[in-house]
Amino acid sequence: xSTHAYDDSHEEQxxxxxxxxxxxxxxEKSADWVDGRLGIYSLAKANLRKIFPDHWSFMLGEICLYSxxxxxxxxxxxxxxxxxxxxxxxxxGSYTPLQGIKMSEAxxxxxxxxxxxxxxxxxxxxxxxxxxxxxxxxxxxxxRVFFTGAFRKPREINxxxxxxxxxxxxxxxxxxxxxPDDLLSxxxxxxxxxxxxxxxxxxxxxxMFLYGGQFPGNDIxxxxxxxxxxxxxxxxxxxxxxxxxxxxxxxxxxxxxxGRTEKNVVGMPLMPVYMAKAGGFFFLVFGVIAFVxxxxxxxxxxxxxxxxxxxxxxxxxxxxxxxxxxxxxxxxPGWEIRAWGHTLELGVFIPLVVFGLMFVVIAIxxxxxxxxxxxxxxxxxxxxxxxxxxxxxxxxAWIAEYLIxxxxxxxxxxxxxxxxxxxxxxxxxxxxxxVGPVVAFMVTKRWCMGLQRKDKDKILHGRETGTIKxxxxxxxxxxxxxxxxxxxxxxxxxxxxxPAQLPPAxxxxxxxxxxGAVAKLRAKLSAxxxxxxxxxxxxxxxxxxxxxxxxxxx
Amino acid sequence: MKKLSARRRHxxxxxxxxxxxxxxxxxxxxxxxxxxxxxADASQSLQVEEGKRLFQVGxxxxxxxxxxxxxxxxxxxxxxxxxxxxxxxxxxxxAQQPGAQVPSKKVIYNQAxxxxxxxxxxxxxAGPVIPxxxxxxxxxxxxxxxLFRTNCAQCHxxxxxxxxxxxxxxxxxxxxxxxxxxYEAMLTGPQNMPSFPNSTMPEQQKKDIIAYVQHATNxxxxxxxxxxxxxxxxxxxxxxxxxxxxxxxxxxxxIWIAARTPKAKKS
Numbered sequence: 001x002s003t004h005a006y007d008d009s010h011e012e013q014x015x016x017x018x019x020x021x022x023x024x025x026x027x028e029k030s031a032d033w034v035d036g037r038l039g040i041y042s043l044a045k046a047n048l049r050k051i052f053p054d055h056w057s058f059m060l061g062e063i064c065l066y067s068x069x070x071x072x073x074x075x076x077x078x079x080x081x082x083x084x085x086x087x088x089x090x091x092x093g094s095y096t097p098l099q100g101i102k103m104s105e106a107x108x109x110x111x112x113x114x115x116x117x118x119x120x121x122x123x124x125x126x127x128x129x130x131x132x133x134x135x136x137x138x139x140x141x142x143x144r145v146f147f148t149g150a151f152r153k154p155r156e157i158n159x160x161x162x163x164x165x166x167x168x169x170x171x172x173x174x175x176x177x178x179x180p181d182d183l184l185s186x187x188x189x190x191x192x193x194x195x196x197x198x199x200x201x202x203x204x205x206x207x208m209f210l211y212g213g214q215f216p217g218n219d220i221x222x223x224x225x226x227x228x229x230x231x232x233x234x235x236x237x238x239x240x241x242x243x244x245x246x247x248x249x250x251x252x253x254x255x256x257x258x259g260r261t262e263k264n265v266v267g268m269p270l271m272p273v274y275m276a277k278a279g280g281f282f283f284l285v286f287g288v289i290a291f292v293x294x295x296x297x298x299x300x301x302x303x304x305x306x307x308x309x310x311x312x313x314x315x316x317x318x319x320x321x322x323x324x325x326x327x328x329x330x331x332x333p334g335w336e337i338r339a340w341g342h343t344l345e346l347g348v349f350i351p352l353v354v355f356g357l358m359f360v361v362i363a364i365x366x367x368x369x370x371x372x373x374x375x376x377x378x379x380x381x382x383x384x385x386x387x388x389x390x391x392x393x394x395x396x397a398w399i400a401e402y403l404i405x406x407x408x409x410x411x412x413x414x415x416x417x418x419x420x421x422x423x424x425x426x427x428x429x430x431x432x433x434x435v436g437p438v439v440a441f442m443v444t445k446r447w448c449m450g451l452q453r454k455d456k457d458k459i460l461h462g463r464e465t466g467t468i469k470x471x472x473x474x475x476x477x478x479x480x481x482x483x484x485x486x487x488x489x490x491x492x493x494x495x496x497x498x499p500a501q502l503p504p505a506x507x508x509x510x511x512x513x514x515x516g517a518v519a520k521l522r523a524k525l526s527a528x529x530x531x532x533x534x535x536x537x538x539x540x541x542x543x544x545x546x547x548x549x550x551x552x553x554x
Numbered sequence: 555m556k557k558l559s560a561r562r563r564h565x566x567x568x569x570x571x572x573x574x575x576x577x578x579x580x581x582x583x584x585x586x587x588x589x590x591x592x593x594a595d596a597s598q599s600l601q602v603e604e605g606k607r608l609f610q611v612g613x614x615x616x617x618x619x620x621x622x623x624x625x626x627x628x629x630x631x632x633x634x635x636x637x638x639x640x641x642x643x644x645x646x647x648x649a650q651q652p653g654a655q656v657p658s659k660k661v662i663y664n665q666a667x668x669x670x671x672x673x674x675x676x677x678x679x680a681g682p683v684i685p686x687x688x689x690x691x692x693x694x695x696x697x698x699x700x701l702f703r704t705n706c707a708q709c710h711x712x713x714x715x716x717x718x719x720x721x722x723x724x725x726x727x728x729x730x731x732x733x734x735x736x737y738e739a740m741l742t743g744p745q746n747m748p749s750f751p752n753s754t755m756p757e758q759q760k761k762d763i764i765a766y767v768q769h770a771t772n773x774x775x776x777x778x779x780x781x782x783x784x785x786x787x788x789x790x791x792x793x794x795x796x797x798x799x800x801x802x803x804x805x806x807x808x809i810w811i812a813a814r815t816p817k818a819k820k821s
Contacts, residue, residue, distance in 0.1 A: 056812035063804050097769060097776065099696045114779070125780055132796035133804065140801065183703060183712060184788065277811055284807050292800045297780030298792050303770070304712050305703045313707035314717030320793025410790040412718035421654065421722035
């Protein structure tokens with residue numbers, strides 16, 4: 001081609017036939033056809049060269065996206081064979097240990113998917129493992145966004161979208177593993193019934209409405225099916241698209257570094273770098289999940305047997321993402337109040353309220369922090385977690401609480417596998433429920449402060465080289481090497497906000513100023529976020545110059 | 555006949571009838587009773603004798619010299635030979651140390667010795683007897699599964715993998731437990747297990763449950779169709795596996811991909 005220098009400019013746009021007659025490629029013609037109707041060229045022009053910054057943690061969201069796609073693909077296959085019906089049948093399928101047992105059509109069809117449908121068991125396991133990975137990845141993705149402060153203006157709405165995706169994903173998972181109507185899933189539906197019934201005043205009405213009568217009734221499986229395959233996935237798909245559109249609209253956040261500002265994005269273009277990387281990553285995610293599904297059993301419904309309300313098995317835990325609700329129930333004492341012919345089932349209702357609160361705090365945190373800091377500016381440069389010790393501490397406190405509840409939810413398995421008393425574990429979890437998050441917060445905050453001090457030390461005195469020098473008068477010193485300029489920039493790029501000040505106690509006329517309780521609270525919280533207990537003043541350029549101008553060691 | 559009939563009201567008539575009746579039953583017994591009874595009796599008493607000796611060495615320190623029980627161990631009067639066969643045959647007895655529950659461990663007596671001790675304990679008072687083979691074989695797996703889920707799974711888990719009870723006690727795993735021992739456990743209710751006498755659970759149901767347990771816990775008859783069972787303990791181990799291996803591998807992959815991107819060039 002380089003020999004045809006005279007028509008090089010045409011080479012890029014026009015293909016050539018053997019005869020040398022200028023003729024457009026078929027692909028180009030069809031692209032023109034589509035552009036004439038959908039205007040894809042301008043769309044592509046605007047978006048294909050969109051720049052994304054590069055960091056492994058920015059790919060956590062991709063894991064969520066891809067596992068969600070895998071769930072939809074496998075779910076469609078499963079709906080072809082699943083019968084969401086509570087109609088009673090006698091089993092005569094391939095799994096002999098259940099021959100002649102009465103069961104619902106839902107359970108029978110789930111057994112058939114596992115044993116008689118080609119590839120059914122593998123698809124079922126991919127569906128289930130992908131769901132486990134999906135929610136886990138959403139939580140980790142959310143941690144990344146939280147700890148780096150990526151939820152700040154202008155991304156609060158997108159945080160809410162993500163939060164809703166997590167919340168809906170959990171419940172869709174719950175409904176999904178409730179559908180096969182095996183012994184474990186029926187126990188979960190019973191658990192949910194108990195939680196609904198514990199709601200004061202309206203609990204019984206809600207329960208009757210949802211279950212169409214007394215538990216278990218004939219309605220719950222068909223209803224869950226519609227919600228599981230249609231309603232929630234539909235909403236989630238919409239939220240997901242909105243989430244991604246907002247990522248495009250806001251542009252991706254980036255970590256501080258040379259040349260990176262609040263007004264630019266330094267990275268690689270979508271086409272071809274991230275197209276290739278994302279496409280490849282999708283297949284890797286699919287591969288990992290398929291591999292796990294091929295080697296490890298998940299939800300062996302045939303072993304659980306069909307659900308009967310008079311039967312229950314131990315190890316009746318929900319999937320991990322609902323595990324903390326199980327923990328809340330298990331560590332809660334069985335309190336109840338009976339008065340005026342009514343029972344207030346606090347042993348279930350309080351866990352239900354705490355369950356809701358644990359989600360509410362996630363949803364409102366960006367707005368809470370925005371209110372405390374009073375920061376109305378846009379933020380596209382990410383925080384390092386150490387530079388926001390209070391936020392990091394709060395996040396770790398939440399995670400600690402979550403983990404404690406997960407342990408509480410699996411207390412029986414910790415008891416049998418670690419040879420401990422289940423009561424001791426339950427009591428430990430009860431105490432840790434209150435103490436654990438506080439300790440986690442304090443430890444994390446101090447840890448962050450320590451890391452800030454270390455950064456300051458590194459900036460001012462450089463990196464320890466490990467080289468020991470002996471001076472002429474006999475003193476031994478370790479040689480410190482100055483950090484490169486870009487590293488210095490990276491460590492000092494963050495800004496340090498001063499705590500909000502209350503206005504002077506008296507105004508210019510000497511009249512005592514009235515300061516509301518809310519303003520006082522805000523000032524106090526602001527001092528907590530940005531006071532001397534929460535940030536080490538980063539070294540200034542003068543400090544650095546002064547210290548490096550003198551002797552090279554210290 | 556007339557003579558006999560005339561004497562039927564004689565004062566000694568009843569006595570004569572009684573003598574005849576005794577002679578008849580005695581004769582029948584002599585004719586029909588198992589011929590080996592005399593020698594079995596002798597070996598039985600020898601067995602009890604041996605059993606008592608073993609008992610006094612291995613068990614009496616806790617259960618008392620005559621099985622009457624002490625503050626360290628319960629009375630064995632009326633527990634029956636089945637209880638001894640289960641407790642000693644699974645290695646639970648003799649107990650190693652006090653604790654929430656006596657675990658099964660290495661069996662230190664051979665079956666003959668266990669039988670001798672069982673024979674001795676059986677003499678202390680009537681109780682459940684060691685079952686014979688036809689009592690615990692030939693059950694229906696499917697029916698047993700339903701019975702198992704109704705009666706057993708709430709402690710022993712749906713797959714017989716075991717589960718926790720209060721204060722450090724636990725329902726053990728049923729994998730590898732012999733049919734006889736499962737039968738004896740149901741009959742005698744060892745440690746924290748309730749007993750299921752034949753009046754509440756007929757022998758056929760016990761057979762079914764045994765058939766199910768033996769089927770479900772044996773990987774030859776009941777392979778794990780979905781791959782590794784992860785302990786067959788439900789979603790907790792699945793969640794751990796998913797987090798550590800599936801998500802762990804994916805995050806590792808993400809780091810690997812990110813590390814292989816050409817970095818923006820320094821100017």
